[in-house]
Amino acid sequence: MLTYILRRLIQLIPVLFGVTLFVFLLMHLTPGNPAQLMAGEQAPQEVIDRIENRLGLNDPLPVQYVRFLGNVVQLDFGTSMRSNLPVMDEIRYKFFVTIELAIYSTLLSVFIGIIAGIVSAVRQYTFSDIAIMFVALFGLSMPNFWLGLMLMQWFSINLGWFPPTGWGSASQVVLPVITLGTAGAAVIARMTRSSMLEVISQDYIRTARAKGVRERVIIYRHALKNALIPVVTVLGLQFGTLLSGTVLTEQVFAINGMGRYVIDSIMARDFPAVQASIIIISVMFVFVNLIVDISYRFLNKRIDLNG
Amino acid sequence: MNHNKELLKVQHLKQYFPIKGGIFGRTVKHVKAVDDISFTVYEGETVSIVGESGCGKSTTGRAILRLDEPTDGEVKFNGVDLLTMSKSNMRRMRKDMQIIFQDPYASLNPRKTVRQMLNEAMEIQQVVPRSYRNETIAELMETVGLKPNQADRFPHEFSGGQRQRIGIARALSVNPKLIICDEAVSALDVSIQAQILNLLKKFQRELKLTYLFISHDLGVVRHISDRIIVMYLGKIVEIGDKTSIFNNPQHPYTKALLSAIPIPDAEKRKERIILRGDVPSPIDPPVGCRFHTRCPFVTDKCREEEPELVNDDHMKSGHQAACHYTVAIDSGEHQPTRELANVRQNT
Amino acid sequence: MGSENNILRVNNLQTSFFIDGGHEIKAVDGVTFDVPEGKTLGIVGESGSGKSITALSILKLIDSPGKIKGGEINLKGENLVDKTEKAMRKIRGNTISMIFQEPMTSLNPTYTVGQQIRESYKIHQGLGKRESTEKVIEMLKLVGIPSPEKRINQYPFELSGGMRQRVMIAMALACNPELLIADEPTTALDVTIQAQILELIKELQDELGMSVIMITHDLGVVAETCDFVAVMYCGKVVEYAEVKTLFKNPRHPYTVGLLKSLPRSDIDQLELIPIKGTVPSPDNMPEGCSFAPRCPFATELCHDHLPDLLEIGDGEQIRCWIYTDDWDGDPEVKVYEP
Numbered sequence: 001m002l003t004y005i006l007r008r009l010i011q012l013i014p015v016l017f018g019v020t021l022f023v024f025l026l027m028h029l030t031p032g033n034p035a036q037l038m039a040g041e042q043a044p045q046e047v048i049d050r051i052e053n054r055l056g057l058n059d060p061l062p063v064q065y066v067r068f069l070g071n072v073v074q075l076d077f078g079t080s081m082r083s084n085l086p087v088m089d090e091i092r093y094k095f096f097v098t099i100e101l102a103i104y105s106t107l108l109s110v111f112i113g114i115i116a117g118i119v120s121a122v123r124q125y126t127f128s129d130i131a132i133m134f135v136a137l138f139g140l141s142m143p144n145f146w147l148g149l150m151l152m153q154w155f156s157i158n159l160g161w162f163p164p165t166g167w168g169s170a171s172q173v174v175l176p177v178i179t180l181g182t183a184g185a186a187v188i189a190r191m192t193r194s195s196m197l198e199v200i201s202q203d204y205i206r207t208a209r210a211k212g213v214r215e216r217v218i219i220y221r222h223a224l225k226n227a228l229i230p231v232v233t234v235l236g237l238q239f240g241t242l243l244s245g246t247v248l249t250e251q252v253f254a255i256n257g258m259g260r261y262v263i264d265s266i267m268a269r270d271f272p273a274v275q276a277s278i279i280i281i282s283v284m285f286v287f288v289n290l291i292v293d294i295s296y297r298f299l300n301k302r303i304d305l306n307g
Numbered sequence: 308m309n310h311n312k313e314l315l316k317v318q319h320l321k322q323y324f325p326i327k328g329g330i331f332g333r334t335v336k337h338v339k340a341v342d343d344i345s346f347t348v349y350e351g352e353t354v355s356i357v358g359e360s361g362c363g364k365s366t367t368g369r370a371i372l373r374l375d376e377p378t379d380g381e382v383k384f385n386g387v388d389l390l391t392m393s394k395s396n397m398r399r400m401r402k403d404m405q406i407i408f409q410d411p412y413a414s415l416n417p418r419k420t421v422r423q424m425l426n427e428a429m430e431i432q433q434v435v436p437r438s439y440r441n442e443t444i445a446e447l448m449e450t451v452g453l454k455p456n457q458a459d460r461f462p463h464e465f466s467g468g469q470r471q472r473i474g475i476a477r478a479l480s481v482n483p484k485l486i487i488c489d490e491a492v493s494a495l496d497v498s499i500q501a502q503i504l505n506l507l508k509k510f511q512r513e514l515k516l517t518y519l520f521i522s523h524d525l526g527v528v529r530h531i532s533d534r535i536i537v538m539y540l541g542k543i544v545e546i547g548d549k550t551s552i553f554n555n556p557q558h559p560y561t562k563a564l565l566s567a568i569p570i571p572d573a574e575k576r577k578e579r580i581i582l583r584g585d586v587p588s589p590i591d592p593p594v595g596c597r598f599h600t601r602c603p604f605v606t607d608k609c610r611e612e613e614p615e616l617v618n619d620d621h622m623k624s625g626h627q628a629a630c631h632y633t634v635a636i637d638s639g640e641h642q643p644t645r646e647l648a649n650v651r652q653n654t
Numbered sequence: 655m656g657s658e659n660n661i662l663r664v665n666n667l668q669t670s671f672f673i674d675g676g677h678e679i680k681a682v683d684g685v686t687f688d689v690p691e692g693k694t695l696g697i698v699g700e701s702g703s704g705k706s707i708t709a710l711s712i713l714k715l716i717d718s719p720g721k722i723k724g725g726e727i728n729l730k731g732e733n734l735v736d737k738t739e740k741a742m743r744k745i746r747g748n749t750i751s752m753i754f755q756e757p758m759t760s761l762n763p764t765y766t767v768g769q770q771i772r773e774s775y776k777i778h779q780g781l782g783k784r785e786s787t788e789k790v791i792e793m794l795k796l797v798g799i800p801s802p803e804k805r806i807n808q809y810p811f812e813l814s815g816g817m818r819q820r821v822m823i824a825m826a827l828a829c830n831p832e833l834l835i836a837d838e839p840t841t842a843l844d845v846t847i848q849a850q851i852l853e854l855i856k857e858l859q860d861e862l863g864m865s866v867i868m869i870t871h872d873l874g875v876v877a878e879t880c881d882f883v884a885v886m887y888c889g890k891v892v893e894y895a896e897v898k899t900l901f902k903n904p905r906h907p908y909t910v911g912l913l914k915s916l917p918r919s920d921i922d923q924l925e926l927i928p929i930k931g932t933v934p935s936p937d938n939m940p941e942g943c944s945f946a947p948r949c950p951f952a953t954e955l956c957h958d959h960l961p962d963l964l965e966i967g968d969g970e971q972i973r974c975w976i977y978t979d980d981w982d983g984d985p986e987v988k989v990y991e992p
Contacts, residue, residue, distance in 0.1 A: 203759040209715055210754075211747035211825065212777050225764045299764065359844035466932050496700035496871065498948075501915035501928035523844065526874075530917035530926065553919070567849035568919045569874030573901040575920070581853055582846045585814040 004297060008290055019282045023275045024068050028061065030269075037269055038081055077276035082268050087276045091261065095280060097167055098246050098257035104177045105242060109184030110235070114228075116185070117192020121227075122219060124197060132189065139186035144245050148179035148252040165254040176253045180245050184238050191234045195227040202226070229300045236292030240285055313383075314485060314517050315348040315371070320380035322363070322370045326590065338589050340366040342541035343380075348485070353511065353518040355528040357564075358538035361586055364521045367538075368487045371519070372406055373397055384485070402432040405478035407471070409490035414474060415462040421448070421473055422458040425480045432481040443480070451476045451506060468499035475506065479514070487519045492527060504531060525568050529553055534625075537561050540597040541589055543616060547626030557619075557628035557637070560598045583645075596630070603643040604632055661833055661865045662689040662712070667725035669704075669711045679936045681707040681720070683889035686963055686971075689833065689882075694859065694866040696880030696897070698873060700912075702933050704889035705869045709835050712867075713750060714742050729833075748778040751826035755838035757818035761810035767794075767821050768806035774828040793824040798854060816847035820854065827858060834859075835867045840875065852879055873916060877901055885909050888934065888944035891963055894971040903990065905966075906974050907949045910990045943975070951976060953983040 035051040036043070052058055056067060071077065077087040120132045155175060156164035166172045199205065200223055208222045247259035254260075258277060265273035323337040341363040348354045356364040370377040373389060382389045389400060408414045416424060425444050429435045435443050445455035451472040462470055471491065478486050488507070492500045504527065510516055522528050528535060535552045537545040537560065545558040556562045563580040582601045587593055593600050599609040608631055616627040619634050635641035669682040682704040689695045699705045711722055714734060727734040729749065734742070746752075754760045762770060768790050775786035787806070794802035797820040810818055819839060826834060836855065840848035856879060859866055868879055876883050876897065883900050885893040885908065893906040904910045911929040931948040940946055946956040955975050963973040975981050976989060 203754060203756055204762040206715065207754065207760045207822070207825075208762070208773075209746070210713055210752040211774050212743040212745070213747075213773065214743065222762055222765075226762070359846060468932060496933075497873075497912055498700065498915050498929035499932065501917070501926040502930075504917065504926055505928060524917075525845070525919040526917040529919050530923060550922075563846060565919065567845045569848075569852070569872065569878040570920045571873035571877050571901065571913065571916055571918065572920070573877045573897045579849060579853075581849045583850075585816055585847070586844070 001297065005294060008293065012286060012290070015286055016283065019279060020069055020072055021065065023278050024065050026278075027271045027275065037271075072279060077279075078272035080265075080273050081270045082265075082273070087272045090273070091258070091276055091280065094256060094258050094261050097255060098250070098259060099284075100173075101167070101176060101180060101246055101249070101255065101257060102239070102242055104173060105181035105184065105245075106235075106239070108177055108181035109188055109238070112181070112185040113188025114192050114231070116189040117231075118196060118219065118224070120189065120193040121196035121200065129193075133193070136186040136189045139182045140190075142182070144179050144183060145248040145252050147182060148175070148249055151175045151179060152252070167253070167255040167257070176249050176255060179252070180242065180249045183245070184242060187234060187238055188231060191231050192227060195230045196223060199223045199227045225299065229296065232292055232296045232299060236289045236296075239288045239292075243281055243285060311349040311351055313347050314350040314385060315519070316381075316383040317347070317367075317371065318345045318381040318383075320344050320367065320370060320382065321378045322366050322375065323378045336590050339541050339592060340589055341370060341377075342592070344538070344541075344543050346536055346543065346546060348517060348519055350484075350517055351511070351515050352533040353520055353531055354534045354536060355520040355522060355532040356536045356538055357522060357525060357528050359523060359564075359586060361540070361589055362538040363541040363589070364523075364538050365489050368406065368489050368519065368521050372401065372404055372487065374406075399432075402434065402481045403484045404487065405481065405483040405485070406487040406489060407474045407478050407491040409493050415470060415477075417462055420459050420461055421476070424473075424477055425458070428477050428480045434481050447476045447480055450479070450510075452502070466499075468495055468502065471495060471499075471503055472506070475503070475510075479510065482514075483516070485517045485519065487521065489521045490523070491520075493522065493524060500527070507531065525565065537564070540586060540592050542597055543629065544598065545626075545628040546616065547623065547628075551623045551626040555622070555626075557622060557626070557633045558598075558630045559602050559604050559636070561628070563601075563603075603645050604636060604641060605644055606631075659691045660688040661691045661730060662867075663726070663728040664688075664708070664712070665726040665728065667708065667711055667727060668723040669707050669716055669720060670723050671720045673719055677937070680889055680939070681936070682711060684725070684963075685884075685886070685889070685891055687884045687891055687894055689865050689867055691865055692859075692863055693881040694868055694879055696868045696870060696876040696883040697886060698870055698876050698883060699886035700871055700933065702888070702936065703886040705886050706837055707889075708886070709752065709837050709867065709869050712835060713746050713752060714739075715746075715752075744778070747774050747826070747831070748829045749831055750833045750835065751829070751831040752835040752837065753819070753822045753826045753839050755841050757815050757822055757842060760822055761818055763810055766807050766809055767813070771821070771825045771828055774825060778829045789828070790824075793828055794821070796858070797821075797824045797827075798850075799824070815843055816850060819843060819847075819851050823851075823854065823858070827862065827864075830862060831864060833865045833867065835869070837869045838871070839868075841871070848875075855879070873901075873912060885912075888936075888939065890944065890973060891971070892945065892973045894963070894969075896969065899968065899970060902992075905970070905972050905977065905989060906945075907951055907976075907989050908945045911948070943973075951983060951987055951989065953981075955980065955982050 035048045035055065035057055038051050039047045056064060075088055079085060080087050080090055083090065116132045116136065120129045123129050152164050152175060155161045162171050162175050167176070205218060205222055208218050213222070246257060247263060249255070250257045250259035251263065258281065262274065262277045265277060320341055321343055322341040323339055325334040326336045326338060327333065328335040344367065356367060358364050366375070369375050371382050377390060380390070384400065384404065389397065392400065422444055425447065426440055429440055429443070444458050448455045448458050453469060453472055462473065465473065492503050495503060507518065508531065511518065520528065520531055529549060532549050534548050535546070536543055537552070537558065539560050545552065545556065545561045552561065553565065556565055563582045566578065566580045580603065584601050587600055595611045596602070596609040596614050599605045602609065612631065614629045614631045616629045618624065618627045621634065621637050622628070632641045665686050667682055667685040668680065671679045671681055673679065685704070685708050687695065697705045697708060707716070710716055712727055712734070714722065716722060722735055725735065729745070734745070768787065771790045771793060772783065772786045775781040775789055781789070790806055791802045794805055799805050799817060799820050813821065839855070840851050843851060852875065855866065868875065870876060880897050883895060883897050884891045885906065887908050893900065893904070893909050900909065904913055914927040915929055917923065917926055929948050934940060934944060934947060940957065942958045942960055943949070943952070943956045946952040949956065961973050961975045961978065963971050964978065965971050966977055976983070976987055
């Protein structure tokens with residue numbers, strides 16, 4: 001197991017190099033001179049020169065990249081062009097807001113998805129199965145910004161149960177988390193159902209029945225652990241969708257998170273902020289997938305742990 | 308049989324499969340599936356390779372046809388070396404060498420009718436002129452015991468036995484010289500299995516076919532073979548004609564294998580040698596004689612020195628066994644070295 | 655056979671599968687046999703003969719859309735067909751145990767060997783982890799697994815096929831069952847391992863005094879391990895006899911056909927005589943004897959009317975018109991000539 005984790009960590013190195021290189025080049029390949037951008041349209045040439053010197057924009061590209069990399073490793077992404085504050089200081093708070101949103105939504109997806117999937121599989125072709133799968137299809141095909149707007153319309157504006165915007169208090173959390181978690185719940189429900197149906201027909205389930213094990217125990221002890229193996233894989237993929245989903249959800253509910261920050265930064269061509277956001281989100285995505293892969297290995301004992 | 312000409316000559320064939328591992332995913336070990344085997348198949352005969360799972364019998368068949376590229380060795384077909392041949396030449400050579408697999412369903416394209424499949428085989432190998440093909444297909448279908456009008460059906464419309472007949476028809480459609488039957492009748496029920504075995508024998512007589520018959524079923528092997536190769540963990544442990552192998556087995560493994568087969572005769576119960584333990588892994592096969600971990604006659608010599616295939620005076624010519632003690636065991640001079648609890652008299 | 659004590663009597667068992675909205679497939683259609691106490695009954699037949707469904711029916715492990723339609727399964731005087739699911743759970747793994755064909759897939763891949771055997775003790779004897787662990791080790795020792803203290807914590811994928819089948823046997827025998835149903839227990843194993851497992855079942859049977867139903871397609875396994883044998887074809891028993899009688903003097907044309915088409919490893923045969931044709935598909939069963947379309951002796955009577963399973967003396971039972979007074983074919987017909 002340790003060898004496996006080590007190998008996976010080593011495999012991350014080229015991935016992270018790729019991300020940083022891409023982000024670095026982004027700045028240099030976009031049309032326009034960054035120094036010009038920072039100084040503003042009307043700035044005199046000498047101001048631009050000063051900025052170029054300060055940022056080392058006249059050095060050869062590889063030198064700039066190495067310097068950039070050195071800064072990234074120390075979590076120094078430079079200062080925001082809009083606020084002139086260190087980007088890291090701006091992001092820190094927003095990052096945790098988004099992480100919170102993502103985690104709550106994932107928990108909701110997993111909780112609802114797995115329970116719905118099990119019920120559906122155990123009662124295959126009954127009314128509850130058909131109803132659950134219909135709702136799941138609905139949840140899957142609905143764009144989340146639209147769902148967000150609808151929820152806001154009904155529950156905040158019409159019924160007044162939850163505040164329409166913001167983040168922090170428990171009541172503010174409910175609508176954004178439902179908005180973001182629904183699609184995931186639908187995917188997980190469908191995956192759990194099909195995986196569960198496959199597992200239930202396996203020989204070892206028949207063995208358990210022949211031992212005199214009760215049906216409930218068969219479902220929750222013998223079948224579920226095996227059925228979750230493919231679900232975990234989906235969970236990893238789902239997390240990517242979730243991260244992009246936060247951008248829209250934060251926009252809809254006016255939440256001050258990474259998603260909104262990225263959009264605003266792109267609009268303002270605030271390169272250091274965009275770079276920092278992309279790198280942080282990518283690193284997060286890569287590590288979540290690593291965790292998913294490791295837990296997959298943990299669940300699936302059949303895989304040779306060295307291989 | 309040995310007066311006939313050599314059709315297939317396999318020499319020092321090795322097939323190692325790499326195992327990746329460690330932090331950098333390098334090749335750390337090899338599965339030595341086939342480890343230096345040599346044998347010859349003469350025209351018109353049936354040679355069987357028998358052995359238990361993991362002995363390398365199927366790997367041998369695949370390596371001969373280069374379905375997996377062998378690691379080392381020489382395979383000569385009609386005097387031509389197959390392993391040095393270019394891929395396109397090899398494809399042309401396959402016209403003379405067909406293979407029939409255990410699971411006929413998996414080896415037939417589910418979206419093609421039998422006619423399309425047979426047409427395709429003949430097209431690739433350019434053996435039958437186009438205008439004759441429908442006639443040939445009808446003939447082929449009848450030869451394998453199917454109706455010509457069934458040629459327009461899809462594989463799923465046939466039963467297991469019928470699919471195996473289609474597999475045979477496809478193999479025969481290109482007029483091959485050699486057919487490798489890889490567990491070709493193993494998945495079939497006995498009543499159907501007998502039909503297919505009789506069919507294979509009939510074709511051999513009529514078309515002068517040569518078979519390399521790979522099977523774990525010694526009943527089938529006894530029925531169909533002229534000569535038999537017994538494999539264990541990637542090595543040939545015994546080779547000889549059918550009667551010598553069945554009536555005068557020399558290698559302790561062959562003896563145990565033969566005695567382990569249940570006989571469908573309730574009164575003729577026999578002495579059985581029940582081997583202990585499992586077949587070791589081909590990743591790190593035992594040094595010396597590979598059978599020494601389970602052999603009742605094991606000595607220190609077996610643990611160190613690898614025996615070679617030899618023919619001793621008390622064996623018929625062409626019969627060879629790879630055991631240090633064939634002579635001594637035969638004369639009763641070398642007795643079992645492990646306690647005899649695992650040799651049981653059945654009553 | 656009436657004089658012997660039978661642990662299990664199956665009488666006219668019918669199990670059907672209802673597919674596509676009520677279309678019935680009769681997988682087991684009127685199966686009758688006895689299992690004498692302490693003996694081994696072989697149920698032999700080719701694929702589709704209904705032998706495995708018969709076994710699963712005994713434990714009432716038939717899943718929807720399958721259903722036991724009728725008949726009796728008499729375990730020491732109690733009819734299992736009438737039992738509730740809850741009552742059946744007390745019998746499964748306790749009075750009657752079962753082992754299956756595929757040792758590779760019949761054990762749960764996510765639990766250790768120990769956890770899986772321990773479960774039987776927990777269900778049927780209410781034993782906790784500490785008490786049962788000792789018993790599990792004892793069981794593993796009994797089935798010939800080396801260093802059981804280590805194996806107990808291993809996962810099924812860490813064991814060879816033969817070892818897994820031993821674990822299955824240990825699990826089945828944990829609660830000392832009176833009847834063991836072995837469904838093709840060695841079909842997936844190599845011959846030398848098959849010999850080990852068959853030997854083990856025989857030894858354990860002597861030691862524990864249980865009865866065994868051995869389900870197999872291999873007549874060799876029947877001859878080696880069974881005392882009685884029921885030959886099944888298309889969901890019906892066509893011949894029931896003592897093993898020695900069956901091999902010495904097989905009577906049903908299907909049994910004879912099987913023996914003649916079997917390539918043997920112990921003698922040279924000039925030719926195999928296959929049974930012509932194929933097994934009829936279950937939704938197109940002949941009206942009369944289901945073997946009639948393939949039988950070399952079949953007459954009109956056979957094609958039109960189904961014969962009963964009749965006792966013909968010595969506890970032997972045959973389902974064939976040839977052995978009845980109604981036979982309208984050649985009166986001198988010899989089904990089997992040794």
